[in-house]
Amino acid sequence: MRIGLLAVGRLKAGPEKDLAARYLDRFAKAGPAVGLELARVVEINESRAANMETRKRDEAAQLEKALADGSLLVLLDERGKALDSESFATLLGTFRDGGKRDLMIAIGGADGLDPALHARADAVLCLGKMTWPHQLVRILIAEQLYRAVTILAGHPYHRA
């Protein structure tokens, strides 16, 4: 199964981008052994509309366009379900074994993700109850993807 990231907002060159790239690179190298591949990282611009609902709708429309047909969609949202790393690895394994070709993981911008995306999401997950800036969320999910692969592979990187 191919896993991609969909992000509202762009990572500028700098330490956040470097660290996210380092974990994504590890994920890309280790993933194929457990049937997970890094697909694409798609960044869209934050909407500049005056109204928040319009901004979220505009961003959702762009995110929908970037979704592959039939793709699974996981949203990251502080109000989502908290999983430990083993459970996240298990969820990815279940999605992989379900036979879908693509899974995209979406990170919102300053306004969060539109309810229309929540309605069609296959899972909404949180990385703790606190609100993180999207740049840090990119690093956190990249590391958890790599960690999930090591868990599925029985590699000692993850020590529970």
Ligand SMILES: C[S@@+](CC[C@H](N)C(=O)[O-])C[C@H]1O[C@@H](n2cnc3c(N)ncnc32)[C@H](O)[C@@H]1O
């Ligand atoms: C600055 S936050 C936006 C917060 C926004 N006010 C809201 O209500 O969703 C930017 C994005 O980072 C992600 N994010 C931030 N904190 C998170 C957390 N604790 N768990 C999962 N995702 C989080 C979400 O995708 C969110 O849309």
